[in-house]
Amino acid sequence: MENISRRQFITKTGWAGVASLAAPALILPGAQKAQAAQASPRIVEANPEPVAGQRFVFQGDSITDGGWGVICGADYRNTWNPNCLGQSYVFSIASRIAADFPKAGMAFFNRGIAGDSMWNLQARWQRDALNLNPDVLSVLTGANNIIIMGDSNAGDSPCVFTTKLMDVLSQSKEKNPNLKIVLGIPFIFPVGNYISKWNTFSQVGEAYADAVRDAAIQIDAIVVDYKQLFDDATTEDTPITYWTEDGIHPTCAGHELMAREWIKQVAEELPFLKKYQY
Numbered sequence: 001m002e003n004i005s006r007r008q009f010i011t012k013t014g015w016a017g018v019a020s021l022a023a024p025a026l027i028l029p030g031a032q033k034a035q036a037a038q039a040s041p042r043i044v045e046a047n048p049e050p051v052a053g054q055r056f057v058f059q060g061d062s063i064t065d066g067g068w069g070v071i072c073g074a075d076y077r078n079t080w081n082p083n084c085l086g087q088s089y090v091f092s093i094a095s096r097i098a099a100d101f102p103k104a105g106m107a108f109f110n111r112g113i114a115g116d117s118m119w120n121l122q123a124r125w126q127r128d129a130l131n132l133n134p135d136v137l138s139v140l141t142g143a144n145n146i147i148i149m150g151d152s153n154a155g156d157s158p159c160v161f162t163t164k165l166m167d168v169l170s171q172s173k174e175k176n177p178n179l180k181i182v183l184g185i186p187f188i189f190p191v192g193n194y195i196s197k198w199n200t201f202s203q204v205g206e207a208y209a210d211a212v213r214d215a216a217i218q219i220d221a222i223v224v225d226y227k228q229l230f231d232d233a234t235t236e237d238t239p240i241t242y243w244t245e246d247g248i249h250p251t252c253a254g255h256e257l258m259a260r261e262w263i264k265q266v267a268e269e270l271p272f273l274k275k276y277q278y
Contacts, residue, residue, distance in 0.1 A: 048271050048272050049101070049104070049272055050097075050101050050104045050106065050270065050272040051104075051135075052103075052104050052105050052106075053104070053105050053106065053107075054104070054106045054107075054135040054136065055106070055107045055108075055109070055132065055133060055134050055135050055136070056093075056094070056106065056107070056108045056109065056134065056135070056136045056138065057109045057111060057128075057129060057132050057134035057136070057137050057138070058090045058093075058108070058109065058110050058111065058112060058138045058139075058140075059111050059112060059121060059128065059129055059137070059138065059139045059140075059141070060112040060116070060121075060139060060140040060141050060184070061112055061113065061114060061115065061116045061117075061140075061141060061143055061144050062112065062113075062114035062115065062143075062248075062249060063088065063089075063112070063140060063143060063248065063249060063250065064086075064088055064089075064090060064110065064111075064112025064140050065086055065088065065110070065112035065113055065114045066085070066086025066087040066088030066089075066090060066091060066110065066112070066255075067086045067087055072084035082094075082098065082108075084110065085108060085110045086110050086112070087252075087255075088110070088112070088250075088255050089250070089255040089256070089258035089259040089262060090108070090110045090112070091110075091255075092255060092256055092258075092259035093108075093259045093262055093263060094108035094110075096259070096263070096276075097263075097273075100275065101272070109132050109134075111128040111129065111132070112140075115144060116141070116144060117141070117144040117145050117148065117155065117156070118141055118142070118145055118156055118161050118164045118165060119156065119164065121139075121141055121164075121168060122164045122167060122168055125168045125171065125172075129168065129172060130171060130172060130175055133175075133176070134172070134176070134179065135176070135178070135179065135180065136179075136180045136182065136266070136270070137169075137172055137179055137180070137181050137182065138181075138182040138183075138184070138262070138266075139165075139169075139181070139182070139183055139184065140183075140184030140186065140224075140226070141165070141186065142161065142186030142208040142209070142211070142212060143186050143187070143188065143248050145161055145186075145208055146186060146188050146201065146204050146205045146208050147188075147248070149204045149208075150188075150194075150197060150200050150201040150204045150205075151197075158207045158208050158210065158211040159211070161208060161211045162211040162212075162214050162215050165211070165212070165215045166215050166218060166219065169181055169215065169219045169221070170219070173219065180222065180266075180269050180270070181219055181220075181221040181222065182221060182222045182223075182224060182262070182265070182266055183212050183215060183216045183219075183221045183222070183223055183224070184212075184223075184224045184226050184258075184262075185209050185212055185213070185223065185224065185225045185226050185227045185228070186205070186208055186209060186212060186226075186227070187205065187209075187226050187227040187230060187248075188201050188202075188205040188247055188248060189230065189240045189244055189247040189248075190202075190240070190247065191240060191241055191244060191245075191246055191247030192246050192247055193246075193247070194247045205227075209227060222265055222266055222268065222269055223265070224258075224261055224262050224265045224266075225261075226258055226261065229257055229258070229261045230243050230244065230254065230257070233257060242254075243257065260276075263276050264276075
């Protein structure tokens, strides 16, 4: 399939024409990097210690959520509770850092909510982001926007998506000019329900991925390209279903890959994370 950008896609087809695109033969990405991706972390030479008391907030949908709210409920929304992180890449990141830097007194908040699109995040931003006063804000959103647009050609267009994402990020940056923002690239893969309309979902997914990249440039955010991560880890011997059970939600192995990649990319801004080498 021709690789086109979000702008080219909109220009060529218009959103009304998305659903009519024909599905191509299914081709899984096959870069030979799975073995390296699965390597265990090694501790390397000492790096600067973290600033004490830093607060990390993770925002997003079910990929981030990991069931934290089912266990803890709304009572813990504004309180750091180490048992309220869910079972996602957030837990892996927080448990690793908290274990290795116990004296730093860092706090980690998972505020992903399953089913949320960008509209939902915008509606609850004050409560679940601004009120938590983060020093590091990590956002992974767009999967549900991709599903809605791919299924019914409805919901926010990528341009509107970018506008809403920039709105909430700008609010956060205005409150804390020193805030470090991490934006994850949303992803979808040809598994299960997405195979029959993969031509549509593939192009829609790339459009929203471009929208996040646009926002990252505008707000000067760290980018974690989860889509490329899973592409590179997928081989003939290790299919995409090893990393994501349904094309959206990662397996335990997939969440671990995400955690490692998050730490690797964020280490460029938080040097104490260079303690880890994958």
